[in-house]
Amino acid sequence: MAIHRRDFLRGIVAAGGAYAFRGFVPSRAWAAKRFPAGVWGGNVPTWCHDLVRDGGRIPQxxxxxxxxxxxxxxxxxxxxxxxxxxxxxxxxxxxxxxxxxxxVRDRWNDIWFAGASAYFVEPEPPLDEFYAELAFPLRQIAEPADSAILGWNSVVDVFGAGLENLPYPDAVRRDFARARKDFAAILESDDCPVMPLAETSEASKQYDSMSFADWMLHEKKYHPAVKAYVDLYCRSAFGAPGSENLSAFAGLNFYVSEFGARYTFPGGxxxxxxxxxxxxxxxxxxxxxxxxxxxxxxxxxxxxxxxxxxxxxxxxxxxxxxxxxxxxxxxxxxxxxxxxxxxxxxxxxLAYGSYVVANVLCTSPVTDGSYDTWTDVAPFTDVLIADWITREEGNQPSSKHQVLTVYYPTGYEIDSLLDDDAYDRYRDTVVRHLDYLYPGAEAKIEDVKLYRWGHALCHASPxxxxxxxxxxxxxxxxxxxxxxxxxxxxxxxxxxxxxxxxxxxxxxxxxx
Ligand SMILES: Cc1cc2nc3c(=O)[nH]c(=O)nc-3n(C[C@H](O)[C@H](O)[C@H](O)COP(=O)(O)OP(=O)(O)OC[C@H]3O[C@@H](n4cnc5c(N)ncnc54)[C@H](O)[C@@H]3O)c2cc1C
Missing domain, CATH: 3.50.50.60 (FAD/NAD(P)-binding domain)
Structure with missing residues (x-):
């Protein structure tokens, strides 16, 4: 299905090639709708800035x-x-x-939603025993787990059934298929890069000699569209501006595990x-x-x-x-x-990327396509349906309400997150762009709960x-x-x- 874009955004897409990451900071409040004044969730610097970072006098x-x-x-x-x-x-x-x-998680009506961390991957030793000891009620995320809106085209299951629907020429689609094969093979291989370091094979250490971008573009020679798609993930999961900022060792460690089963709890x-x-x-x-x-x-x-x-x-x-x-x-x-x-x-x-997570409280469902939807036509990277795993059978929404959790990494940008009007700017930008992605969404949005995470996600270079x-x-x-x-x-x-x-x-x- 092609998404109908607004004339306004046509201009942006034509000029900017969608939202290649430029440390997008919303400059002003855009949404037409008025929302109640919001209070940030997430972390607050207080003593960490005054006494720790700025070297204040430590009381004896x-x-x-x-x-x-x-x-x-x-x-x-x-x-x-x-x-x-x-x-x-x-x-x-x-x-x-x-x-x-x-x-952390919070609740609206009958829906738990995540303030940050969303899901985890297939349990392996020693954690499988730890999960059992604590009786973690893990639930596998039902398919379709991933979809994308790429260049305003909606594609369900990008690396699976959706390969045929990618809005690219055949040669590029073939590169996506080749990448899927490579990622799945690395996941199964003895030389999959893993941490702690003592657990990884000698051969896997070679991935730490190059950036993830170099591995994709020069080692594997994938089309840049593959890299651009994986970059959305690098922003969302590592807080890195892109795969250039990341060792291939870390990038592959994370990305290949996305090709196995994933689990979560209500509210992440x-x-x-x-x-x-x-x-x-x-x-x-x-x-x-x-x-x-x-x-x-x-x-x-x-x-x-x-x-x-x-x-x-x-x-x-x-x-x-x-x-x-x-x-x-x-x-x-x-x-x-x-x-x-x-x-x-x-x-x-170690570098740390900062983050805004927006939980968008909707009076009726806005989208129903998949657990996570990735996009290259918004300043944020992906949108999760918060109650995906607690829905009744057949993945039908279990309530008339819906919470969308919007992942909005800000890269190394932190100062603007502390501005007095930052809450309004991020909230209104999220609302406006959700309305572009899902026409009519704005009318269904009752409120937006924002979480601000300074220096949230670590990553490192080769x-x-x-x-x-x-x-x-x-x-x-x-x-x-x-x-x-x-x-x-x-x-x-x-x-x-x-x-x-x-x-x-x-x-x-x-x-x-
Ligand atoms: C937006 C976001 C989404 C994420 N999504 C996922 C996901 O889907 N899957 C996944 O596997 N991982 C995800 N992560 C990462 C994952 O959640 C973290 O790696 C993990 O929770 C980190 O746990 P931690 O205890 O190492 O660190 P933290 O969660 O950073 O905990 C450190 C704690 O130390 C406290 N602290 C800091 N300074 C001091 C001090 N001076 N004195 C006392 N306390 C202090 C902090 O307040 C904090 O509570 C996500 C992270 C973010 C930010």
Missing amino acids: VAPSRSVDFLILGGGLAGLSAAYKLRDTSMLLLEHLDRVGGHC NALAAELLRDAIHAAGSGRILSATTAVQVEDRGGKVIVTAIDPHGEPIAIEAGAVLVACPKYVAKHIVKGLPQDQIAAMDG GWYTRTSPLAARPFGRVLFAHSDNQGLPAFEAALVEGISAAAQAKALLAP
């Missing part, structure tokens, strides 16, 4: 509490570490007022964080301190002293036998005192994964690193594996 206070294990950061990595340490003397500090990090990946949080509470209450920001970690030989700012803005200090830093490296490098320069340089090798990642995550005395960015991969699985592994290292460190 005497420790008021002593624990064996202190975990900094309550995303999936911190929570999985805390879960593994739940029967010990343990405490977790989380900067935000709820745990989960990028795995947040339920995993909630189940971990509940299991930690069940083992002992009062061990998660939210709205508490770690600002300094100092190994004093034998004990580590962590200074933090509590929910009232007051400094506190906690003494620990071992500290697990489960917050991102751009925070870790500032708060851990005395880190060697080579380790800081390795941490600096060489980082096989040469530098061990250095970035190297333990520093009694300080261990547990964030998903240990792997340079912004993934559900990376967070869990790194949290579980850091907990085991910490236990070994304090073992008699």
Whole structure:
């Protein structure tokens, strides 16, 4: 089906070749409709900018509490570490007022929707056992999982049945088919690039010698249209402006797994964080301190002293036998005192893309085509149907309402996200472009809930994964690193594996 575009957009498409990523920042409020004033969800910098990044004076206070294990950061990595340490003397500090990090969800009417993280891939050891232990109620995402609106043409199942309908000449369609074969073959091969690094084959390390763009254009010689399509994914899943900014090792690690089964929970990946949080509470209450920001970690030989700012803005200090830093490296490098320069340089090798996620609350269904729809004719990359997996049989909408989750990566652009009118600009831009993609959508939109994630998704250039990642995550005395960015991969699985592994290292460190 061809989508009828508006005259206004014809101009843009002709001039710009659709939305090749240029760090699109909406310049003004466009939507005709008025919406209630919105409040950002997501992360807020507060002490992380004032005291951590800008090098403010760290208050000196005497420790008021002593624990064996202190975990900094309550995303999936911190929570999985805390879960593994739940029967010990343990405490977790989380900067935000709820745990989960990028795995949070909210609800409108009967529909749960994701504030960020959406789905995960086929469970493999050791995570399959972990999911079973926690009784994760995972649900496989029903087909059609993916569709696209490319150059205003709607294509369901781009790399499958939709190959024939791609709006390109035959030779280009053949390259899409060739790419599908290559991606599926790499997924099945023993030389599929995987992390942690110890698990990957020697041969797979060659992928880390070139960018993902070079692999597609020069190594495989795919038509640039294939790369342009995969670039949408690189923006959405890595926060990178494009495949040029990414090692082929990371790009392939992520992209080939899209060719296997995918799973999620109602409202995306947040339920995993909630189940971990509940299991930690069940083992002992009062061990998660939210709205508490770690600002300094100092190994004093034998004990580590962590200074933090509590929910009232007051400094506190906690003494620990071992500290697990489960917050991102751009925070870790500032708060851990005395880190060697080579380790800081390795941490600096990671880039982080920022993000807006818009949950669009619709009074009746706007689209029904697939779980995820990719597009090159909007400033955002993809649109998910939030209740796709909880619909009644036959994938029919289970309610008269619908929530669309719009993924709007902003690349390395962050300042404009903090502007006073940023909420209105992003909301109105999302509404306007949804109305272009799905004519009549605007009239059905009741409200838009926006989440802003500064420095959300990590990625790195060639060489980082096989040469530098061990250095970035190297333990520093009694300080261990547990964030998903240990792997340079912004993934559900990376967070869990790194949290579980850091907990085991910490236990070994304090073992008699
Ligand atoms: C928009 C978006 C969509 C995504 N979609 C997917 C997806 O579909 N599938 C997938 O596999 N992955 C996805 N991801 C990535 C995945 O969710 C993350 O990789 C994973 O949740 C990261 O977990 P983490 O614990 O390593 O880090 P984080 O989630 O970053 O958690 C770190 C925590 O540390 C806290 N913190 C930071 N500084 C401090 C401090 N000084 N003191 C105390 N606490 C601090 C933060 O507030 C945060 O809660 C997505 C991410 C985003 C942003």
